[in-house]
Amino acid sequence: xxxxxxxxxxxxxAVSLRLPEGRLLHVLEGRERPALADLPSALRExxxxxxxxxxxxxxxxxxxxxxxAVSDITRGWxxxxxxxPPLLDALNEAGVPDDRVTILIAVGAHRMNTPEExxxxxxxxxxxxxxxxxxxxxxxxxxxxxxxxSRGTPVAVNRIAVEADRLILTGGVIYHYMVGYGGxxxxxxxxxxxxxxxxxxxxxxxxxRPGGGRSRLAQSGITDGNPAHEDMMECASLVPPDFIVxxxxxxxxxxxxxxxxxxxSAWRRATRLVDEIYGVDxxxxxxxxxxxxxxxxxxxxxxxxxxxxxxxxxxxxxxxxCVILSECADxxxxxxYFRWFDHPSIEEHDRALRAAYTIAGxxxxxxxxxxxxxxxxxxxxxxxxxxxxxxxxxxASTIEEALALARERCGRDDPTYTVLPNGAxxxxxxxxxx
Numbered sequence: 001x002x003x004x005x006x007x008x009x010x011x012x013x014a015v016s017l018r019l020p021e022g023r024l025l026h027v028l029e030g031r032e033r034p035a036l037a038d039l040p041s042a043l044r045e046x047x048x049x050x051x052x053x054x055x056x057x058x059x060x061x062x063x064x065x066x067x068x069a070v071s072d073i074t075r076g077w078x079x080x081x082x083x084x085p086p087l088l089d090a091l092n093e094a095g096v097p098d099d100r101v102t103i104l105i106a107v108g109a110h111r112m113n114t115p116e117e118x119x120x121x122x123x124x125x126x127x128x129x130x131x132x133x134x135x136x137x138x139x140x141x142x143x144x145x146x147x148x149x150s151r152g153t154p155v156a157v158n159r160i161a162v163e164a165d166r167l168i169l170t171g172g173v174i175y176h177y178m179v180g181y182g183g184x185x186x187x188x189x190x191x192x193x194x195x196x197x198x199x200x201x202x203x204x205x206x207x208x209r210p211g212g213g214r215s216r217l218a219q220s221g222i223t224d225g226n227p228a229h230e231d232m233m234e235c236a237s238l239v240p241p242d243f244i245v246x247x248x249x250x251x252x253x254x255x256x257x258x259x260x261x262x263x264x265s266a267w268r269r270a271t272r273l274v275d276e277i278y279g280v281d282x283x284x285x286x287x288x289x290x291x292x293x294x295x296x297x298x299x300x301x302x303x304x305x306x307x308x309x310x311x312x313x314x315x316x317x318x319x320x321x322c323v324i325l326s327e328c329a330d331x332x333x334x335x336x337y338f339r340w341f342d343h344p345s346i347e348e349h350d351r352a353l354r355a356a357y358t359i360a361g362x363x364x365x366x367x368x369x370x371x372x373x374x375x376x377x378x379x380x381x382x383x384x385x386x387x388x389x390x391x392x393x394x395x396a397s398t399i400e401e402a403l404a405l406a407r408e409r410c411g412r413d414d415p416t417y418t419v420l421p422n423g424a425x426x427x428x429x430x431x432x433x434x
Contacts, residue, residue, distance in 0.1 A: 008421055009295030011327030015379065017290075017399045019417050025286045026418040028315065028426045030278045035254035039079065040086045042258045043245065047090050050261025051269055056168075056243055062095025064165035067158075069106045069187040071171050073117045074297055074304055077253050078172040081123025087168070087245060088129060101130040102160055106171075106191025109137060109198050109359045111333055133160070135192045143194035149234035151227070153201045156194035157239055169244045169263060173270040174425045175278060177310040178205045178362075180223040183246045184267030185236035190359070193235060201235055203357040204228040211350050214366050220310065220427050221279060223271075236263070248273045251422055253294070282428045285317035287415030288406045289374075291423030292325040298424045299326035302378075302391060303337045306363050308423035309370045315418045315428035321406040322376045324423070325399075331384045340364035341390050346372065367391050375409040377402045 003018040036042045047056045060066060068087070070080055084103075091101060103122060105113050112134045119127050126132070135158050136142050143156035144163070161167050173183035190198040204227040205218040218228045241263040248270050250256035256277075259270040291312040293299035298308075305326040312322040332338075337360040343349040346368045353361045370376055371392040378384075378393040379402045388395035394409070396402035407415055420426050 006419060006421070008290075008292040008325055010292060010325050010379070011299060011329060012296050014295075015292075015325055015399050017403070019419070023414065023416050024419070025284060025416050026282050026315070026428075028280045028282070028418060028420050028428055030251050030280055030422060030426050031276060033250045033256040033277055035250055035252065035256050036258065039082045039255055039258070043083050043086045043260070044090065046245070046258045046260035047087070050243070051259060051266035053243065053261035053266070056090055056260070057094040059242055060091060060094045060096055060166050063100065064096055065163075066091055066096055066101045066166045066168060067161045067164035068101065068103045068168045068170060069161065069191055070103050070122060071187070071191070072105050072107050072110055073113050073121055074110060074300060075172060077249060077298070078170075078247060079255050080121055080170065081126065083170065083245065083247065084122055084126045087170070088126065098129045102164070103130055103132045104158055104161060104192055105132065105134045106187050107135050107137065108190035108193075109195065112136065137190070137193065137195040137198060140194065146238040149201070149231050151204060151231050151234075153231055153235060154196060155235050155238050156197050157188060158192040161192050162239065166242045167239060169241045170246070172247050172249060173267065173274055174249065175220040175274060175311075175427050177220050177307050177366075178202070178218050179229040179232055180219070180221055180226055181271045181274060183270060184244065184263065185232050188239055188241065189232045189235035197235060198359065199357045201231045202228060202359050202362060203354075204231045205362055206354060206357070210354065211347055213346070213350055213369055214362070221275065246270045248277070249425070250277065278422070278425050279427050279429055282315055282418070282430055285315055285320065285430060286418035287317060287320045287410045287412050288323065288403075289316045289320065289418045289420065290323045290325070291420035294422055294424045296327070296329070299328060301330045301333050302326065302328050302387065303334060303360065303363050306367055306370075308420075309367065309376060311423055311427055312420060313370050313374050314430065315420065316374045318373070319410065320374055321409040322370075322374050323379060323402045323406050324376060325379045328380045328384050331380070331387050334360050336360040337364050338387065338390055341392070364391070367393075377405045377409070
């Protein structure tokens with residue numbers, strides 16, 4: 001039988017495989033968009049002609065203190081070393097010198113980033129020009145209380161961001177498996193909120209019924225009626241941001257869209273581009289789905305890889321199997337994620353999460369939900385095998401081993417296949433899914 005070759009990203013390298021072409025249902029790559037030929041120029045144009053806002057030079061005033069929220073190392077694909085220098089230059093031209101600017105790494109509930117990672121995130125030039133700091137959600141002294149959302153979430157946000165004269169959000173927009181889409185308000189919640197705010201707001205990602213697990217409304221591509229998204233928007237509105245600069249990547253991971261201006265409408269315009277690129281209709285679900293997280297840093301740990309698992313499950317039939325390619329060089333991070341697997345059942349896990357919600361606990365819960373719905377084989381480093389088994393996944397150290405396990409688990413000698421070369425981003429939409 002004729003076969004088709006694939007080369008899929010894995011860590012900083014790639015994995016090659018061949019599949020029988022006659023059994024291949026879908027290769028879900030999304031719709032290609034050309035990368036911006038000159039990203040700095042595109043950014044300057046966006047700053048001058050923003051969405052539903054005055055140009056940035058008219059918003060900031062000479063001598064004002066400006067805080068800029070920048071995503072952490074897990075979002076290294078956002079190309080901030082290219083976008084931040086023109087943004088700082090624009091602030092300089094508006095009368096805001098570098099020593100009046102602070103970059104806050106929007107760590108959220110992730111680990112702190114190292115000084116070396118600051119340079120990877122922002123670029124060496126930026127790190128020499130302005131002050132760069134981690135937001136520490138676990139340090140109560142760093143955050144200022146701002147009230148509560150209509151759902152009762154107590155909102156506390158980084159003091160530097162609150163006390164700055166202007167707050168600018170940066171980031172990237174792709175699908176997000178809890179709040180519909182990344183970017184926008186996520187730079188504030190969870191990015192620069194206190195831990196208690198993060199935990200309380202994310203609790204809305206749970207089904208209101210005890211034992212119900214994840215809310216069916218807290219899903220990729222869904223914002224209308226999504227309680228987690230709606231609470232997050234209220235958290236951000238209590239600050240609120242003065243300006244936003246968000247980017248959208250194309251299939252190759254290069255920036256194909258820059259959206260600046262109003263923190264709500266510019267972000268919503270970016271989400272429409274995400275739908276155009278990454279929302280892909282499928283005619284049927286496959287016996288085996290093969291998905292790569294997209295290489296480093298998207299496959300830096302298992303916690304981040306759950307986003308790829310989520311998309312893969314959308315394309316797999318009931319009783320099928322998924323093969324996830326994720327090197328997980330930092331699989332132990334965060335350790336709390338793995339502690340949740342100490343609960344002997346998914347039902348006990350659900351009860352414990354409702355009593356003391358954390359994002360890591362939610363990610364661990366949905367990992368269990370994926371594995372219950374669809375056996376999941378994880379192609380990863382051999383030393384990660386025990387961690388994979390603890391999370392309910394089936395480890396494999398070669399693609400040949402992974403595919404053999406998948407055929408065994410799906411129960412078919414001649415299975416159908418679907419491949420997701422951009423598994424962390426591409427959302428398969430089965431008939432009736434929307």
